[in-house]
Amino acid sequence: xSDLDDIRDRLRAAILRGTYAPRQRLIETELAxxxxxxxxLVRNALIQLASDGLVxxxxxxxxxxxxxxxxxxxxxxxIRQAVEGLVARRAAELITDEEIAELQxxxxxxxxxxxxxxxxxxxxxxxxxxxxxxxxxQHATATRIIEQLNAQLVRHQFQLSLLPGRPAVSLPEHLAIxxxxxxxxxxxxxxxxxxxxxxxxxxxSTLDPQxxxxxxxxxx
Amino acid sequence: xSDLDDIRDRLRAAILRGTYAPRQRLIETELAxxxxxxxxLVRNALIQLASDGLVxxxxxxxxxxxxxxxxxxxxxxxIRQAVEGLVARRAAELITDEEIAELQxxxxxxxxxxxxxxxxxxxxxxxxxxxxxxxxxQHATATRIIEQLNAQLVRHQFQLSLLPGRPAVSLPEHLAIxxxxxxxxxxxxxxxxxxxxxxxxxxxSTLDPQxxxxxxxxxx
DNA sequence: GTTCGCAAGATCGTTGACAATCCTGGTGAC
DNA sequence: GTCACCAGGATTGTCAACGATCTTGCGAAC
Numbered sequence: 001x002s003d004l005d006d007i008r009d010r011l012r013a014a015i016l017r018g019t020y021a022p023r024q025r026l027i028e029t030e031l032a033x034x035x036x037x038x039x040x041l042v043r044n045a046l047i048q049l050a051s052d053g054l055v056x057x058x059x060x061x062x063x064x065x066x067x068x069x070x071x072x073x074x075x076x077x078x079i080r081q082a083v084e085g086l087v088a089r090r091a092a093e094l095i096t097d098e099e100i101a102e103l104q105x106x107x108x109x110x111x112x113x114x115x116x117x118x119x120x121x122x123x124x125x126x127x128x129x130x131x132x133x134x135x136x137x138q139h140a141t142a143t144r145i146i147e148q149l150n151a152q153l154v155r156h157q158f159q160l161s162l163l164p165g166r167p168a169v170s171l172p173e174h175l176a177i178x179x180x181x182x183x184x185x186x187x188x189x190x191x192x193x194x195x196x197x198x199x200x201x202x203x204x205s206t207l208d209p210q211x212x213x214x215x216x217x218x219x220x
Numbered sequence: 221x222s223d224l225d226d227i228r229d230r231l232r233a234a235i236l237r238g239t240y241a242p243r244q245r246l247i248e249t250e251l252a253x254x255x256x257x258x259x260x261l262v263r264n265a266l267i268q269l270a271s272d273g274l275v276x277x278x279x280x281x282x283x284x285x286x287x288x289x290x291x292x293x294x295x296x297x298x299i300r301q302a303v304e305g306l307v308a309r310r311a312a313e314l315i316t317d318e319e320i321a322e323l324q325x326x327x328x329x330x331x332x333x334x335x336x337x338x339x340x341x342x343x344x345x346x347x348x349x350x351x352x353x354x355x356x357x358q359h360a361t362a363t364r365i366i367e368q369l370n371a372q373l374v375r376h377q378f379q380l381s382l383l384p385g386r387p388a389v390s391l392p393e394h395l396a397i398x399x400x401x402x403x404x405x406x407x408x409x410x411x412x413x414x415x416x417x418x419x420x421x422x423x424x425s426t427l428d429p430q431x432x433x434x435x436x437x438x439x440x
Numbered sequence: 441g442t443t444c445g446c447a448a449g450a451t452c453g454t455t456g457a458c459a460a461t462c463c464t465g466g467t468g469a470c
Numbered sequence: 471g472t473c474a475c476c477a478g479g480a481t482t483g484t485c486a487a488c489g490a491t492c493t494t495g496c497g498a499a500c
Contacts (some may be wrong), residue, residue, distance in 0.1 A: 005279075029450090044267065051267075060491050078362075079362055083300035086298060139295055141296050
């Protein structure tokens with residue numbers, strides 16, 4: 001439980017939370033003061049976050065929050081499509097009765113959230129669903145890679161479920177995934193997951209034709 | 221071009237080359253002396269290699285070369301199957317006439333190497349083929365992930381092409397991939413690649429039922 | 441008015457030393 | 471003979487200071 005891990009996690013959380021804007025410079029001395037840590041610790045934390053792909057590290061020029069362009073987000077989502085497809089297949093093969101009940105409960109929650117317009121709850125349950133499916137699939141390598149990729153595009157994903165009409169499209173897709181996984185239909189589960197994540201990729205690619213991220217001032 | 225990158229790359233190369241055995245402890249002061257670098261640089265290099273999955277980092281207990289078990293190698297190969305399938309599809313869509321000629325030349329080289337029993341040349345051309353297909357697909361994220369995964373199982377892969385009878389199985393698979401990619405057959409390319417890498421996964425899983433890596437003393 | 445060069449400030453890169461932690465081997469009690 | 475305990479050494483974790491590099495703003499030459 002070293003301080004290094006601590007500050008790295010806090011910094012990561014701050015970046016994911018949007019405390020620092022993309023392309024914003026992360027100055028070691030400032031961060032050191034902010035987190036009451038030595039510059040040394042900040043520095044090592046930045047190195048770690050850089051190999052996670054969250055910050056960009058230029059020699060002698062410091063660190064900045066890495067900006068994920070829309071094309072890059074699409075690429076990332078394409079990989080997710082392939083890997084999550086594999087995960088869904090495995091989940092369908094391995095799921096237990098107990099877990100089936102759990103997934104179905106999540107499905108009901110999703111439908112409820114959409115019908116009542118609770119977008120944030122929908123977004124949360126969405127993340128929970130994908131995460132639980134990964135747990136069920138018991139594929140450590142896939143889980144690691146998906147989480148690594150997800151961390152890089154939280155910002156894009158976040159905006160996704162707030163798009164008007166988006167839940168109406170993705171809800172049936174989610175339910176189809178749940179159905180297939182719960183009925184031990186490996187082929188169907190892979191297909192449903194690929195369709196779903198493929199849709200996400202498509203939606204992301206329409207966000208901004210210029211290839212630049214949607215740059216509205218964050219309200220938080 | 222900082223020294224940090226330099227020593228990290230040299231350390232990585234050394235691990236991949238087998239200079240340090242799996243599970244071997246990597247002591248910071250020793251490495252620092254060996255590479256004529258400060259302990260600080262070594263330390264940060266180790267942190268980066270840890271997030272690449274090449275070394276294992278335990279707090280207060282130092283670093284050791286990560287050992288990839290056979291089940292883990294299978295997992296990694298399963299991911300490769302999914303991602304390289306995607307890459308092959310993209311390559312089939314994007315390939316130019318010039319690149320078609322190049323791939324076909326590689327195919328002839330592979331056949332020749334097998335017929336003349338040149339296992340090492342076959343193994344090299346194999347790596348070249350996969351690498352060139354990645355180049356053609358122009359998918360930076362996929363390339364990054366595949367290379368990250370490959371780095372983790374060089375040892376297993378290395379032994380694979382030396383297995384008796386293995387080239388006889390994998391040569392036609394490789395030729396099928398080349399055919400499909402060169403004829404702009406996206407579906408076929410994905411299918412052929414998935415079949416091929418799936419075969420690799422299957423072969424790896426037979427290496428040692430105990431789930432421990434094959435532990436023969438390296439001859440180098 | 442523009443461009444180039446230079447100097448000052450800001451920031452990163454590296455070092456060596458010290459503190460904290462863990463592992464090892466030996467000693468003694470039971 | 472076995473176990474708990476406790477040095478002492480080995481190794482990692484952290485720090486503050488110094489040196490290297492880059493950026494910025496000013497001024498002079500054209």
